[in-house]
Amino acid sequence: MQxxxxxxxxxxxxxxxxxxxxxxxxxxxxxxxxxxxxxxKSVDIRARVQSHVQEGRKPGRHQRIMAQVTRIDCTAxxxxxxxxLIENAAIKAETPLYNRRQRRVRKLWTIHLSIxxxxxxxxxxxxxxxxxxxxxxxxxxxxxxKHIESTLRRxxxxxxxxxxxxxxxxxxxxxxxxxxxRCDGACAGEETAEAHNARxxxxxxxxxxxxxxxxGPLALCEQNIRPxxxxxxxxxxxxxxxxxxxxxxxxxxxxxTLKHAQPRFFDRDAYHLLMSALRKGRVTLIDAYSCxxxxxxxxxxxxxxx
Numbered sequence: 001m002q003x004x005x006x007x008x009x010x011x012x013x014x015x016x017x018x019x020x021x022x023x024x025x026x027x028x029x030x031x032x033x034x035x036x037x038x039x040x041k042s043v044d045i046r047a048r049v050q051s052h053v054q055e056g057r058k059p060g061r062h063q064r065i066m067a068q069v070t071r072i073d074c075t076a077x078x079x080x081x082x083x084x085l086i087e088n089a090a091i092k093a094e095t096p097l098y099n100r101r102q103r104r105v106r107k108l109w110t111i112h113l114s115i116x117x118x119x120x121x122x123x124x125x126x127x128x129x130x131x132x133x134x135x136x137x138x139x140x141x142x143x144x145x146k147h148i149e150s151t152l153r154r155x156x157x158x159x160x161x162x163x164x165x166x167x168x169x170x171x172x173x174x175x176x177x178x179x180x181x182r183c184d185g186a187c188a189g190e191e192t193a194e195a196h197n198a199r200x201x202x203x204x205x206x207x208x209x210x211x212x213x214x215x216g217p218l219a220l221c222e223q224n225i226r227p228x229x230x231x232x233x234x235x236x237x238x239x240x241x242x243x244x245x246x247x248x249x250x251x252x253x254x255x256x257t258l259k260h261a262q263p264r265f266f267d268r269d270a271y272h273l274l275m276s277a278l279r280k281g282r283v284t285l286i287d288a289y290s291c292x293x294x295x296x297x298x299x300x301x302x303x304x305x306x
Contacts, residue, residue, distance in 0.1 A: 009071040012230055020046035023076045023231035024224075026087045028096070030071040036096045038065055041087035043080050065098050068224035077247070078224045081277045085237055085244050096253035111139040111148060111204065113290065119193035120165040121200055122188065123152060130134050131143055134241045134266065155203045159183035160209055165196060209271060212241040219254050220274075220283035238288060244270045250293050258288055 010017045023106040027045050029037040042048030049072065056066030077083045091099045110128040113121045116201040128138065142148045149168060156163050156177070163177060164187045186196045217240035227233045236243040236267040238257055243264035246257050277283050278298040285294040 012074045025076040028073040029069045032070045038098045041083040078222045078232045108141045121197045122167045130188040135204040139204040139210040162186040217288035242271045268269040
């Protein structure tokens with residue numbers, strides 16, 4: 001039997017409240033022993049929690065969660081971008097009991113591309129170092145090098161790529177797949193390196209992890225022209241080499257937050273959230289040190305490709 005919503009203890013930014021807020025932000029469910037059950041986000045926390053309550057009336061996962069909830073903590077954000085970033089980071093750092101997705105994977109591999117002697121792009125399996133700078137493009141995240149090889153073999157089969165030019169099959173002359181008419185002939189001199197490279201890049205591009213296109217860390221400013229009471233009118237999301245550092249509501253807090261930040265850690269979910277926000281122009285960019293405006297090259301790319 002789940003408790004009534006009006007009997008739950010509610011706090012907003014750590015202060016006791018009489019009702020759930022209508023602003024965007026992140027919420028946390030706790031049980032009577034102060035164990036963290038669930039972290040969620042919404043553009044309207046009250047409406048989202050009410051939907052949890054409604055779903056909790058039917059047997060299943062939501063009923064198990066809501067039957068244990070005794071306290072809800074709420075944190076406001078200026079908008080949806082902040083709610084998404086903060087929720088994602090909180091789930092990975094705090095590991096609530098009922099959040100199954102978005103857990104951090106420690107060991108991953110990726111693909112780097114280099115030019116071979118004949119001008120063909122050669123994919124190489126490399127250890128993906130989460131703490132490193134993103135100075136070069138990477139393609140995909142994989143559990144091990146065998147996963148990469150099987151993926152490249154599938155791409156070659158589906159798109160006529162040559163396994164010999166990709167460095168997977170060894171030997172000279174036309175490859176076996178060419179004899180089976182599954183290779184478009186790069187190994188037999190029937191396809192140029194430029195054409196083969198373009199097709200390979202097109203296949204890999206959907207999983208591309210772009211190099212960091214800025215000279216240093218940024219603060220992504222998200223504004224709200226009609227904030228609710230207790231909600232920030234603007235918020236700065238600090239990012240360095242695609243790693244989300246944290247969010248603050250004053251520019252004066254950007255540098256101290258960077259100074260005391262944990263080592264950078266690349267997170268695939270945060271990367272996709274940030275790319276979406278930048279491409280759609282949902283935030284304005286400022287240099288994290290000078291607070292001067294920074295051009296958004298990804299916004300121009302999005303306009304050119306829309």
